[in-house]
Amino acid sequence: MIESSDFQTARIPLNQGSGHIPALGFGTLIADAAATITATRDALDAGFRHFDCAERYRNEHEVGEALQAGLAAGAIAREEIFVTTKLWNTNHRPERVEPAFLASLERLRLNYLDLYLIHTPFAFQAGDDQDPRDQNGNVLYDRGVTLLDTWRAMENLVDRGRCRSIGLSDITLKGLLHIYESARIKPAVVQVEAHPYLPEPELLEFCREKGIVFLAFAPLGHGIRPGPLEDPVISAIAARVDKTPAQVLLAWAVQRGTALLTTPRSAARARENFNISALPQDAFDPINRIQIRQRLNNVVNTGAPGFIPRVSA
Numbered sequence: 283m284i285e286s287s288d289f290q291t292a293r294i295p296l297n298q299g300s301g302h303i304p305a306l307g308f309g310t311l312i313a314d315a316a317a318t319i320t321a322t323r324d325a326l327d328a329g330f331r332h333f334d335c336a337e338r339y340r341n342e343h344e345v346g347e348a349l350q351a352g353l354a355a356g357a358i359a360r361e362e363i364f365v366t367t368k369l370w371n372t373n374h375r376p377e378r379v380e381p382a383f384l385a386s387l388e389r390l391r392l393n394y395l396d397l398y399l400i401h402t403p404f405a406f407q408a409g410d411d412q413d414p415r416d417q418n419g420n421v422l423y424d425r426g427v428t429l430l431d432t433w434r435a436m437e438n439l440v441d442r443g444r445c446r447s448i449g450l451s452d453i454t455l456k457g458l459l460h461i462y463e464s465a466r467i468k469p470a471v472v473q474v475e476a477h478p479y480l481p482e483p484e485l486l487e488f489c490r491e492k493g494i495v496f497l498a499f500a501p502l503g504h505g506i507r508p509g510p511l512e513d514p515v516i517s518a519i520a521a522r523v524d525k526t527p528a529q530v531l532l533a534w535a536v537q538r539g540t541a542l543l544t545t546p547r548s549a550a551r552a553r554e555n556f557n558i559s560a561l562p563q564d565a566f567d568p569i570n571r572i573q574i575r576q577r578l579n580n581v582v583n584t585g586a587p588g589f590i591p592r593v594s595a
């Protein structure tokens with residue numbers, strides 16, 4: 283599935299059109315606006331070419347600013363980068379999909395998007411409040427719209443030509459199957475939490491069979507310690523192959539055929555996380571045998587994100 287043995291430039295083919303997605307992606311879930319700009323520039327300078335954004339991260343404007351400046355400074359063409367953003371839960375009603383998409387494009391200063399994802403399968407009450415709750419603090423869901431209704435509106439965006447591929451995030455295999463079977467345009471990418479403590483083998487196998495790119499978020503376990511970064515198997519392999527634990531975890535993700543998103547927040551970490559290469563088989567196999575199972579982000583169960591910056595809109 284991975285086209286190149288060079289992990290830094292590896293690209294995975296997409297099932298829609300003739301496009302490819304870089305295996306290594308930079309995630310922009312960063313709380314601080316100024317830090318978003320510097321981290322995005324540092325990632326571009328380190329070599330990252332996939333930038334994963336979201337309406338919900340409330341920093342598309344800053345990412346757009348950093349990308350525009352970085353592309354100009356590095357003489358990098360728009361076609362050389364791959365930009366993803368996501369439709370938030372409060373915009374699932376079909377008539378809200380295109381306006382949300384166009385607003386993201388404008389904030390990102392782009393005239394087309396490489397990939398648009400439905401951020402979670404949960405529709406929240408439509409409106410400007412991204413986190414609608416009742417007086418007891420419970421999320422207000424919108425029962426009047428199905429995921430398939432929203433998917434049809436996403437398909438229309440592809441037809442109109444400013445969105446090259448569409449996909450889903452925080453979805454289970456069962457949920458993906460339902461959309462896959464009914465879709466006119468099949469999902470190109472599925473973005474879910476995955477790391478050695480949550481390898482999601484059934485979902486990965488289904489994606490392999492159908493040519494859907496499995497895009498792993500939290501490949502470093504969101505940096506939570508203790509967690510995969512401090513796992514003794516990972517530490518021992520890192521020492522043996524003379525890489526850092528982060529580099530081992532990221533290499534494992536690419537080697538098993540997934541694309542990934544990581545969020546280094548300094549130039550040094552951007553270079554570290556980009557500088558990965560294939561693991562020898564006797565280093566790769568023990569990671570597959572890790573028995574610990576742990577989901578770190580509950581968003582897949584509720585649609586309410588666990589890691590969203592608390593900044594004003």
Ligand SMILES: NC(=O)c1ccc[n+]([C@@H]2O[C@H](COP(=O)([O-])OP(=O)(O)OC[C@H]3O[C@@H](n4cnc5c(N)ncnc54)[C@H](OP(=O)(O)O)[C@@H]3O)[C@@H](O)[C@H]2O)c1
Pocket residue numbers: 308309310311312334335401451452473474499500501502503504505506511526528529543544545546547548551554555579581587589
């Ligand atoms: N679809 C969804 O619902 C969803 C949910 C979450 C995330 N995402 C996407 O996935 C992206 C990736 O986020 P993530 O949390 O999954 O990223 P991650 O790279 O797994 O974890 C980021 C954390 O790891 C630490 N870190 C980064 N590089 C490191 C290194 N070389 N050594 C040690 N620690 C390191 C960072 O520490 P510092 O804080 O010290 O820099 C940060 O705390 C997000 O930006 C977002 O685009 C999507």
